[in-house]
Amino acid sequence: MLFDSSVRRELWRSFVGTLIVLLTVVMTMVLTRILSDAAGGVFAPSDVSLMLGYTLIGQLPMLLSLSVFVAVVSVLSRYWRDSEMVIWQVSGTPQMRFVRPLWQMAWPVLIAVAMLTLVARPWAQTQTQLLKDRYEKRSDIARVQPGQFQSSADGSRVFFIDSHSDGEKTGKNVLMVITREDQEAVITAKEGFVETVAGQRYLLLNHGERTQTDLSSGEKVVSRFDSARVLIGEVDRGADPQLEVRATPTLDLLTSTQAEQRAELVWRVGLVWATFNMMLIGLGLAAGNTRRSSNWNLVLALLVFVVYFNLLTLMQSWVAQGKLSALGSLLGVHGGVTMLALLRVWLRDGGLSMLTRRRA
Numbered sequence: 001m002l003f004d005s006s007v008r009r010e011l012w013r014s015f016v017g018t019l020i021v022l023l024t025v026v027m028t029m030v031l032t033r034i035l036s037d038a039a040g041g042v043f044a045p046s047d048v049s050l051m052l053g054y055t056l057i058g059q060l061p062m063l064l065s066l067s068v069f070v071a072v073v074s075v076l077s078r079y080w081r082d083s084e085m086v087i088w089q090v091s092g093t094p095q096m097r098f099v100r101p102l103w104q105m106a107w108p109v110l111i112a113v114a115m116l117t118l119v120a121r122p123w124a125q126t127q128t129q130l131l132k133d134r135y136e137k138r139s140d141i142a143r144v145q146p147g148q149f150q151s152s153a154d155g156s157r158v159f160f161i162d163s164h165s166d167g168e169k170t171g172k173n174v175l176m177v178i179t180r181e182d183q184e185a186v187i188t189a190k191e192g193f194v195e196t197v198a199g200q201r202y203l204l205l206n207h208g209e210r211t212q213t214d215l216s217s218g219e220k221v222v223s224r225f226d227s228a229r230v231l232i233g234e235v236d237r238g239a240d241p242q243l244e245v246r247a248t249p250t251l252d253l254l255t256s257t258q259a260e261q262r263a264e265l266v267w268r269v270g271l272v273w274a275t276f277n278m279m280l281i282g283l284g285l286a287a288g289n290t291r292r293s294s295n296w297n298l299v300l301a302l303l304v305f306v307v308y309f310n311l312l313t314l315m316q317s318w319v320a321q322g323k324l325s326a327l328g329s330l331l332g333v334h335g336g337v338t339m340l341a342l343l344r345v346w347l348r349d350g351g352l353s354m355l356t357r358r359r360a
Helices: 002-039 045-081 084-090 095-136 250-255 259-285 296-320 326-348 351-359
Strands: 157-164 170-180 183-197 200-214 220-234
Touching (some): 045 084, 045 095, 045 259, 045 296, 095 250, 095 326, 170 200, 183 220, 259 296
Antiparallel strands (some): 170 183
16 A cells, blocks of 8 residues: 555656646647737637637647656656665565556546547537638628738738728728739728628728729729729628538547548547556656666657657558558557557566476
8 A cells, every 4th residue: 555655646746747847838839839820810819818728628638648658757767766666676566566556546647538539629629620710701801900911711802901990890991902813903992891782792992092903014093982892702601611530529430431530530549548558668668777877768768659659640541541440450559559568567577587487
């Protein structure tokens, strides 16, 4: 009991510290990318906090798995360096005995990874896609931010609005640049209103000027108007967007026969299994030497983590291409890693020498 509680306590302490550091680093990187996307018009700037939350939900399973792995390797390596592992072994505690306290510490994390991967991550992907689609389907005027140039959905128009009167339907000091084939029109107006007529959105401009340029000949035609109407697109019919594979609920993946969706299911289940495997791999890779202060085992452990999780993506690609079956990839790769990790611990406990002595 003392053995289990002491190992669990140190593992939890290391796990929480590692997770906090990883979350801080990832949150900074993700926030930078999200702010860049918001400035580029991928989604509304007001949705930055939501996008940050949804993105972190998608990243959390990987961070939890890495935190468990680092905690196991760092804590057990310290046991080796401080000769605590030797003391436990001399007292009759083999390294395989560490599987029990490791599992007692890791099972809540495994449940969290499973819930995040199988339920929360697809939901977060769906919400992210809906936010982007909703912003993309807004009217061109509604998408324009005061003081910023903004392209229309099809890229044929560029808008600039000095200020909004109500923030959605009207704008003042409107500038539009319309490019179609070899014609370019620059339109300026004091005021613009959006109205819908027969399923089409029009921009009504008051008190403005239009400069039409023939790009092939360079000829320009300047005209002034008191009012004008410009077509800016069709009204959104409210059709549901086609969900990406990553946003598909896990229950739908279970009943699907499509190779791409089966591959996504393999990735999700594989991530949960890989978290358990990383605990066992960390037990086998943990090592230390009191005469050397090098952390070569940590470098090796990080390399193993990178290779293993890149293998997850490779397996997903192979299943999607029909090169591997879903069940075969899970049992062959993750089952094989589980057996190899247990074999590594068994060999370090002197299992081969004990087997040889029994035969002798």
